[in-house]
Amino acid sequence: MSEEKDAEFKPYHHPAGGWGAAGATAKVLMEQSVLVKGSRGLLAMNQPGGFKCPSCAFPDPDHHKKLEFCENGAKALAHEATKARVTREFFAQHTVAELMERSDYWLEMQGRLTEPMRYDEATDKYVPVTWDDAFALIGKHLQALESPHQAEFYTSGRTANETAFLYSIFVREFGTNNFPDCSNMCHEPTSRGLPSSIGIGKGTIVMADFEHAEAIFVIGQNTGTNSPRMMTNLVEARKRGIPIVLINPMPERALIRFTEPQDILQMGTFGSTAISSEFVHVRIGGDLAIFKGMMRVLFEAEERGEKVLDHDFIAEHTVGLEAVRADVMSVSWEDITRISGISEEQIRRIAGIYAKSNATIICYGMGLTQHQEGSHLLQQLANLLLLKGNFGKKGAGIAPIRGHSNVQGDRTVGIDEKPTQAYLDRVRDVFGFEPPREHGHHVVEAVDAMEKGTAKVFFAMGGNFVRAIPDTERSYAAMGRLNLTVNVTTKLNRGHLVHGKDALILPVVSRSEIIRTSKGEQFVTIEDAMANVSASRGVFEPVSPDVKPETEIICRMAMATLPHSKVLWADYIEDYAPIRDKISQVYPEIYKDFSEKIKNPRGFHLDIPPRRRVWKTPNGKANFIVMPGLDVDDVVNDPAMLRLATIRSHDQYNTTIYSNSDRYRGVYNTRLVIFMNKEDREERGLENGDVIGLETYSDDGRRRYVDGLTILDYPMSRGSIAGYYPELNPLLPLDFYDEVSGTPAAKAIPVKVVPSVASAAPVRIAG
Ligand SMILES: Nc1nc2c(c(=O)[nH]1)N[C@H]1C(S)=C(S)[C@@H](COP(=O)(O)OP(=O)(O)OC[C@H]3O[C@@H](n4cnc5c(=O)[nH]c(N)nc54)[C@H](O)[C@@H]3O)O[C@H]1N2
Numbered sequence: 001m002s003e004e005k006d007a008e009f010k011p012y013h014h015p016a017g018g019w020g021a022a023g024a025t026a027k028v029l030m031e032q033s034v035l036v037k038g039s040r041g042l043l044a045m046n047q048p049g050g051f052k053c054p055s056c057a058f059p060d061p062d063h064h065k066k067l068e069f070c071e072n073g074a075k076a077l078a079h080e081a082t083k084a085r086v087t088r089e090f091f092a093q094h095t096v097a098e099l100m101e102r103s104d105y106w107l108e109m110q111g112r113l114t115e116p117m118r119y120d121e122a123t124d125k126y127v128p129v130t131w132d133d134a135f136a137l138i139g140k141h142l143q144a145l146e147s148p149h150q151a152e153f154y155t156s157g158r159t160a161n162e163t164a165f166l167y168s169i170f171v172r173e174f175g176t177n178n179f180p181d182c183s184n185m186c187h188e189p190t191s192r193g194l195p196s197s198i199g200i201g202k203g204t205i206v207m208a209d210f211e212h213a214e215a216i217f218v219i220g221q222n223t224g225t226n227s228p229r230m231m232t233n234l235v236e237a238r239k240r241g242i243p244i245v246l247i248n249p250m251p252e253r254a255l256i257r258f259t260e261p262q263d264i265l266q267m268g269t270f271g272s273t274a275i276s277s278e279f280v281h282v283r284i285g286g287d288l289a290i291f292k293g294m295m296r297v298l299f300e301a302e303e304r305g306e307k308v309l310d311h312d313f314i315a316e317h318t319v320g321l322e323a324v325r326a327d328v329m330s331v332s333w334e335d336i337t338r339i340s341g342i343s344e345e346q347i348r349r350i351a352g353i354y355a356k357s358n359a360t361i362i363c364y365g366m367g368l369t370q371h372q373e374g375s376h377l378l379q380q381l382a383n384l385l386l387l388k389g390n391f392g393k394k395g396a397g398i399a400p401i402r403g404h405s406n407v408q409g410d411r412t413v414g415i416d417e418k419p420t421q422a423y424l425d426r427v428r429d430v431f432g433f434e435p436p437r438e439h440g441h442h443v444v445e446a447v448d449a450m451e452k453g454t455a456k457v458f459f460a461m462g463g464n465f466v467r468a469i470p471d472t473e474r475s476y477a478a479m480g481r482l483n484l485t486v487n488v489t490t491k492l493n494r495g496h497l498v499h500g501k502d503a504l505i506l507p508v509v510s511r512s513e514i515i516r517t518s519k520g521e522q523f524v525t526i527e528d529a530m531a532n533v534s535a536s537r538g539v540f541e542p543v544s545p546d547v548k549p550e551t552e553i554i555c556r557m558a559m560a561t562l563p564h565s566k567v568l569w570a571d572y573i574e575d576y577a578p579i580r581d582k583i584s585q586v587y588p589e590i591y592k593d594f595s596e597k598i599k600n601p602r603g604f605h606l607d608i609p610p611r612r613r614v615w616k617t618p619n620g621k622a623n624f625i626v627m628p629g630l631d632v633d634d635v636v637n638d639p640a641m642l643r644l645a646t647i648r649s650h651d652q653y654n655t656t657i658y659s660n661s662d663r664y665r666g667v668y669n670t671r672l673v674i675f676m677n678k679e680d681r682e683e684r685g686l687e688n689g690d691v692i693g694l695e696t697y698s699d700d701g702r703r704r705y706v707d708g709l710t711i712l713d714y715p716m717s718r719g720s721i722a723g724y725y726p727e728l729n730p731l732l733p734l735d736f737y738d739e740v741s742g743t744p745a746a747k748a749i750p751v752k753v754v755p756s757v758a759s760a761a762p763v764r765i766a767g
């Protein structure tokens with residue numbers, strides 16, 4: 001694969017989706033040499049009896065179509081089903097130092113991992129290891145620790161419920177709650193912020209609600225790229241004439257105009273649907289000011305004697321309205337408009353849309369969660385919804401659009417560094433051991449422990465930890481100090497190359513592949529972003545006879561580490577039904593009769609109490625919560641400061657780079673770009689296409705700098721710039737995070753432009 005095509009920029013003038021998406025689907029299947037196999041896989045994806053898409057967590061529709069996938073789901077499948085293989089011969093040819101020089105894209109394109117490998121220090125190469133020896137090595141390292149808290153157990157959100165549940169039991173029997181989780185960098189503010197407001201850290205809508213909503217808000221989310229199947233719901237809502245309000249510093253193409261790739265009529269006539277009825281071009285971090293402005297408009301209307309609030313709901317179900325009213329009425333319109341960058345007139349207009357609607361859905365993504373006050377910000381969003389009783393009625397609710405396909409499920413079944421005492425009691429009662437009671441580490445705390453040298457072992461159930469976390473340089477150094485790193489993965493990634501003294505790569509059976517044991521074919525289960533649980537059954541043969549199901553890896557690691565365990569690990573390797581029975585016992589409220597219910601090919605829905613207007617808060621009510629002020633990120637007093645959002649391109653899945661292009665934003669063959677408003681650029685005396693460096697405002701004496709970035713004129717809001725994750729992670733300080741959730745503020749890094757010292761790459765900008 002060539003990595004050296006010239007960078008090119010040409011604005012994308014077509015609606016998103018449509019033939020562009022259809023063409024991209026065919027192209028990726030061909031690139032991975034899996035046209036026939038891939039097409040067969042796509043027929044089984046998200047269908048009853050088939051497997052769940054390994055890409056995002058957006059639910060299946062209530063009425064299945066024959067094809068139920070999107071362009072980016074097809075890419076995820078093609079890259080999983082690829083013909084390319086990473087074999088022992090591959091590892092024999094490359095030292096780790098050589099592989100470190102390669103790009104993330106190149107590493108990904110080498111294909112699927114096929115057998116367990118162990119790092120050999122003498123040759124700086126990975127060499128084959130038997131599964132038995134690999135588990136023995138893990139057992140030896142874990143048993144040698146002075147304290148179980150010296151190990152960190154990471155989870156990435158693709159792990160299925162059965163595996164995640166056993167993993168959470170093993171780690172607790174071993175003796176720690178150290179569960180750094182991809183969720184800590186993602187929707188953790190949802191998990192930690194919303195419970196105080198509504199008693200649960202999950203979304204409250206189901207798919208059918210889209211059909212009954214009278215208004216939809218989409219905030220800080222790039223739907224067309226990251227949850228493309230949700231575009232169908234938005235298109236349908238628009239066709240019903242429902243207002244859709246977008247709040248984003250970037251006019252994301254698909255949210256402006258979209259053609260459904262599976263709608264032959266629209267594609268044939270080159271038609272497209274205008275999605276947004278109102279685009280609110282917020283400054284990065286200005287959302288809180290908008291929410292408070294909207295609340296203020298509602299309170300002002302009430303003062304004039306108009307009835308816009310749901311008074312019955314507020315009286316019966318909530319506490320704390322007056323304090324929120326006092327806070328909201330104390331902020332000035334001048335501050336609201338200055339901090340948000342939005343006119344009073346537009347805020348009044350969208351507040352009017354909200355006031356008029358009897359059922360509103362608010363969807364949000366990383367644009368809200370990845371801020372220093374992300375959790376508190378979401379509580380303000382909940383306030384807004386509570387004012388009009390938008391819980392427990394058709395067509396209304398809060399909709400965090402989750403990332404990884406089972407990230408919500410993993411948390412539900414125990415991947416939680418701050419477990420409740422009630423849950424720990426149930427684990428003790430069901431399994432007969434005493435779990436640790438003290439809280440464990442989230443992602444940032446785990447890296448901190450590695451840096452201090454108190455963490456010795458890092459085990460990763462999926463993911464690419466070292467590329468996903470902040471402060472790249474510092475994190476690489478921290479991980480290098482470990483005694484053992486273990487990566488349970490499908491594809492080669494940077495996490496295998498930044499390793500401890502001992503290191504293992506353990507390759508697994510992927511989502512789309514068949515899990516076969518002595519008891520026959522097994523299936524696993526997944527919980528989507530709307531709390532539907534359904535079965536996933538792979539359809540392809542495993543990539544090699546030497547890859548293992550994730551569940552078996554957990555069980556055998558447990559057997560190698562805990563010889564006197566009270567848990568029947570050996571049984572769970574062969575049969576997954578008893579695992580589900582244990583889940584029922586540990587979670588009787590939501591998972592009662594799991595094995596029975598999962599027989600329904602469409603799965604079942606987990607109880608979300610706010611849908612019944614039941615509030616599992618300490619006071620039994622939904623709570624209005626005050627957040628003083630209007631800032632969601634630390635203030636930096638320097639006019640040169642810009643806020644940087646690190647975002648995803650259309651051709652990546654988190655740290656997996658499918659190609660170096662980003663079609664909808666008109667970027668080709670490079671990922672080192674910075675989207676900037678023309679006025680912000682001109683103020684700095686720069687030309688479109690100039691190559692610059694960016695430096696973070698840091699107060700810990702470390703210099704955080706990334707060079708060789710091409711500026712691209714883009715309609716960003718003033719003072720707000722954007723560029724790609726993970727390339728820009730060196731700019732994100734490890735201690736720049738939300739205190740409540742530990743989530744790094746990856747959408748609001750304070751940076752300034754500095755001269756580039758690297759030589760500029762050739763740049764072509766088409767008009
Ligand atoms: N194809 C594909 N699908 C994915 C993923 C992927 O990488 N590729 N990743 C998965 C995962 S794990 C996740 S969490 C989701 C992520 O999906 P998204 O939440 O869509 O994630 P991002 O691309 O990071 O972009 C978020 C949006 O926030 C906006 N934004 C930035 N700062 C602000 C702000 O201050 N306020 C507001 N209102 N908006 C802001 C950006 O302009 C951007 O449109 O997608 C999941 N699905």
Ligand SMILES: Nc1nc2c(c(=O)[nH]1)N[C@H]1C(S)=C(S)[C@@H](COP(=O)(O)OP(=O)(O)OC[C@H]3O[C@@H](n4cnc5c(=O)[nH]c(N)nc54)[C@H](O)[C@@H]3O)O[C@H]1N2
Pocket residue numbers: 054156157158159182183185186187366370403404461462463464465467468469470488489490491492493508509510511550646647648653654655656725726728729732746
């Ligand atoms: N600056 C910045 N940083 C961010 C973000 C951001 O927006 N900006 N987003 C954050 C977010 S929302 C998230 S969720 C994290 C993502 O962090 P992670 O979840 O750790 O990262 P991924 O890139 O999704 O992991 C990809 C790897 O997972 C492995 N894999 C794929 N499928 C499977 C499977 O079925 N089983 C197993 N065992 N392994 C598999 C492959 O080897 C692949 O290389 O990154 C976070 N980091």
Ligand SMILES: [Mo]
Pocket residue numbers: 182185186187402403404
């Ligand atoms: Mo995520």
